[in-house]
Amino acid sequence: MDLKLSDQVVLLSGGSGGIGSACAHTFVREGCAVAVTGRDPASVQETVDAIRASGAEDVAGFAGDAGSDEDVAEIVRRVVDRFGRVDVYVGTSGSVATGALADVTPDQWLAGFSDKLVGYVRFIRHVAPVMEAGRGGSIVLVMGNGGVEPRYWELAPGAVNAAGINLCRSLATDLGRRSIRVNSVSPGPVETKRWDAAQQALAHHNHISFDDAGIVARHTIPRGTLGSAQEVADVIVFLASPLAGYVNGANIVVDGGQRVPLMDFANYPKI
């Protein structure tokens, strides 16, 4: 299927890791120019080198922190300098602290909201005017199925993701009038560095081993295996493409039909 993405300019915040890196490779295969970002300059460069090794040339890396207004403004300025415009923004950054009420300090809560939710807002504030001045655009924000299926041991990520899903729906109306679509994708467990932290929290709160927590998590997914970064990236790239032109303000859950309550041992007091 031709996604009609060739020659589009894509900016990924968090493009140097897991889901974002899979997105970067996929957009490049679809003929896009891609700008990859992340805090660690070495990881950003590694991703750019890996993409260039596949023969693509229109790829560039810009290290910076989504939690910093200055960094985000500078990244968007440099992307526009390099590629002339931005057609697609994908937010896939953020590492909100996992844990239950007593585990996460107010400072960690604030950092989680600043890095992920407000991080996306910082990027959108800068890219939306660029898209509007160009030929419109598409924004896809990676949130998480905890935003619709809460779990007490991932309290802050659930709250941040619920807020992000709400943000998308609101922005879809405002920016939709200016030819910019805004959607979110909410993954369930996906095999990346980020999932390791969630599996650790699941283990801790149920007093089971890390490996057993993995078995519990897989048991909640009907097919019995976690998702891959590529499976999430494929949905993101489709949503970003003109083929999804009538999809705006949607939150697409990509979790293999996960039955989240099965992860909550409080439902099984005799175990």
Ligand SMILES: NC(=O)c1ccc[n+]([C@@H]2O[C@H](COP(=O)([O-])OP(=O)(O)OC[C@H]3O[C@@H](n4cnc5c(N)ncnc54)[C@H](OP(=O)(O)O)[C@@H]3O)[C@@H](O)[C@H]2O)c1
């Ligand atoms: N994996 C899952 O099971 C899962 C499930 C639900 C939702 N999600 C969400 O999906 C998104 C991507 O997660 P992932 O699994 O791909 O995680 P990952 O493998 O840890 O990658 C995260 C990426 O975001 C970057 N990043 C993190 N904080 C940043 C910041 N403040 N500024 C700029 N870049 C930042 C990281 O690079 P640096 O560390 O170098 O900055 C990396 O490129 C996250 O929002 C996560 O909450 C993941």
